[in-house]
Amino acid sequence: MNCDEAERFLDAYLDGELELSQQLELEQHLSGCAECQAVLQERREFRAFFTAAAPSFKAPPELRERVLAITREEPAPAKPKVRQFPLWRRPWLYAAALLAIGLPIAWMVFHENREHRFARQAVSDYLRALFVDHLCDVVSPDPKVVKSYLMAKLNFSPPVVDLASAGYQMRGGRIDIVQSRRVATLVYRRNKDVINLFMWPATRHRFTGSDQVMSGLRICTWNDVNLNFIAVSTLSDAELDRFTDLFRDAIGNR
Amino acid sequence: MGKELPRFEELFLPHLDAAYNLARWIVEKDQDAQDVVQEAYARAFKSFAGFRGVNPRAWLLTIVRNTAYNWIQKHLREDNLIPFDEKIHAVPASEPSSESSYEKRREQLQEALSRLPPDFREVLVLYEFEGWSYKELASALNVPMGTVMSRLSRARRRLHEAILEVRDLETEDEL
Numbered sequence: 001m002n003c004d005e006a007e008r009f010l011d012a013y014l015d016g017e018l019e020l021s022q023q024l025e026l027e028q029h030l031s032g033c034a035e036c037q038a039v040l041q042e043r044r045e046f047r048a049f050f051t052a053a054a055p056s057f058k059a060p061p062e063l064r065e066r067v068l069a070i071t072r073e074e075p076a077p078a079k080p081k082v083r084q085f086p087l088w089r090r091p092w093l094y095a096a097a098l099l100a101i102g103l104p105i106a107w108m109v110f111h112e113n114r115e116h117r118f119a120r121q122a123v124s125d126y127l128r129a130l131f132v133d134h135l136c137d138v139v140s141p142d143p144k145v146v147k148s149y150l151m152a153k154l155n156f157s158p159p160v161v162d163l164a165s166a167g168y169q170m171r172g173g174r175i176d177i178v179q180s181r182r183v184a185t186l187v188y189r190r191n192k193d194v195i196n197l198f199m200w201p202a203t204r205h206r207f208t209g210s211d212q213v214m215s216g217l218r219i220c221t222w223n224d225v226n227l228n229f230i231a232v233s234t235l236s237d238a239e240l241d242r243f244t245d246l247f248r249d250a251i252g253n254r
Numbered sequence: 255m256g257k258e259l260p261r262f263e264e265l266f267l268p269h270l271d272a273a274y275n276l277a278r279w280i281v282e283k284d285q286d287a288q289d290v291v292q293e294a295y296a297r298a299f300k301s302f303a304g305f306r307g308v309n310p311r312a313w314l315l316t317i318v319r320n321t322a323y324n325w326i327q328k329h330l331r332e333d334n335l336i337p338f339d340e341k342i343h344a345v346p347a348s349e350p351s352s353e354s355s356y357e358k359r360r361e362q363l364q365e366a367l368s369r370l371p372p373d374f375r376e377v378l379v380l381y382e383f384e385g386w387s388y389k390e391l392a393s394a395l396n397v398p399m400g401t402v403m404s405r406l407s408r409a410r411r412r413l414h415e416a417i418l419e420v421r422d423l424e425t426e427d428e429l
Contacts, residue, residue: 011407015381017388046414051382053360055367059274063288067270067295071262097263105268212385 001029006036010043014216016236031192047215048127051120068094114205118179119212119219122230125176125185126196126217135187135194136172146173150184156201158184159225161250168195168243178230188243195233195243202228211237220244225251262302265310266295272311272384273318279379280322280372286329294321315384316394319376326372362424366416374409381406 001009006029012018013026030036072093129135138149147160150173162170171187176198183200206223207230213219218240220231231247233240273294277287294317298305307313367375377395380386386394391402 008404008407011410012388012403015388015406017403043410046410049359050363050378050410050413053356053363054378054382055360055364056383057271057275057278057287059270059291060284060288063274063291064267064270066288066292067267068263070292070296070299097267101263101267 001025003029003033003036006030006033007039010036010040014040014043014047016213016216016218027192044127044215045131048124051215052124064098065094068097115207115210115221116212118207118228119210119221119230119232120214121178122176122196122198122232123214123217123219125178125198126194126232127215129174129185129196130194135174135196137174139172141170143170146170146186149173150175154182154184156184156227158186158199159227159251160186161247163188163243163246163250166242166246168246190235190239190243193234193239195231195235195240197247198230198232199227202226222248224248262299265305266298266314269311269314273314275383276315276318276376276379277322279367279375280319281325281329282368286325290322290325291318293325294318297321311384312386312390312394315380319394322372362417362420363413365420366413369416369419370409370412374405374412377402377406378409378413 006026009018009022009026013023018026030040138146140146141164143160143162147158150158150160153175158173160170160173164170168188168190171189171194173187174185176183176185178198178200181200183198186197186199188195188197202223205228207221207228209222211218211220217232217234218237220240222229222244229244231240231244233243235243270291273291274287277290277294278284281287281290294314298314298317305313377391380391380394388399388402388406391406392399395402397405
């Protein structure tokens, strides 16, 4: 693979959409090409900016009414009676429909968004740490060292486990701020891939567990031993799953 | 009225924001987007009896995008004489200096987005907001996977370039 071909694949690579053979070829090229690595980094940063700043539009209330009017005023061909609905009944119907449909949705969106917001911020912390080249406040392969450092700065005891035998090397830890709370971040590495594992006590909102992709990064959230966890990584789905399984087993067996 | 109506609303009204967002990204202006969405819902309502799918959101959004493209086609014919004018006007002559740099970058992004062709904006919104995979995009847009990959990649690159252009323009204005 040459640089031109590599450049064509970079976005799909960050999207996690390459076939395995293409991915391996690209990674092989990247490992020997500083220029393409720089382009990759530039793409990553641009995507992080784009996902954070891209506009998202909410339907204005009058549009909702216009759409409701379609279904109220244009009857299905078989039932032409709808048109005879007295006008005064419509506002009531709107209100009822808005309440009946809007409330559960608002509730769901609120909850979904919360998990999403956390994940988004975790991703930006991950990208920022890579960007400024400051992955760890404390660098050590020893879980005890990392744990005692983190405990001194936090009001909870983060579980830190050794997964080196499974191929996930402990690199260290740092403190991050996610949604204005202090969280512990463990940094593991598997070959070239970095895993950031964010954790903090779940007070009111417990994560339900989800997998998503943002800015080409895989994100896995879950709740365990009263802590919320977000794992962010460039690993493939299968490898990140394996990591989270190993981690959960390890803290379960302590 | 039977059960049709509540079911239609139950299935499709929750996706109104997504429909509007997609329309805004493709046709850009609020009123135009509202017209597109209203028409898309009317179409969806008419062909609703034929809806057998499992994914009402994707079904609806496909109708929205088709409606949006029809709208653009029609609009282009009508307004053939004044292409791009609005876009030139959209660049503010002078920025209030008190603005935070984040807000400014956001505005630059908006301006840059409006310089992209609609099909580029479309893949961006469907991929980034709706989380559609390449495969889902390929089937909804009716193009091969390879096209999805290159369109999305080109869209991002063009957007990046457009942002840099917008920034240059604004710097010139300030000088």
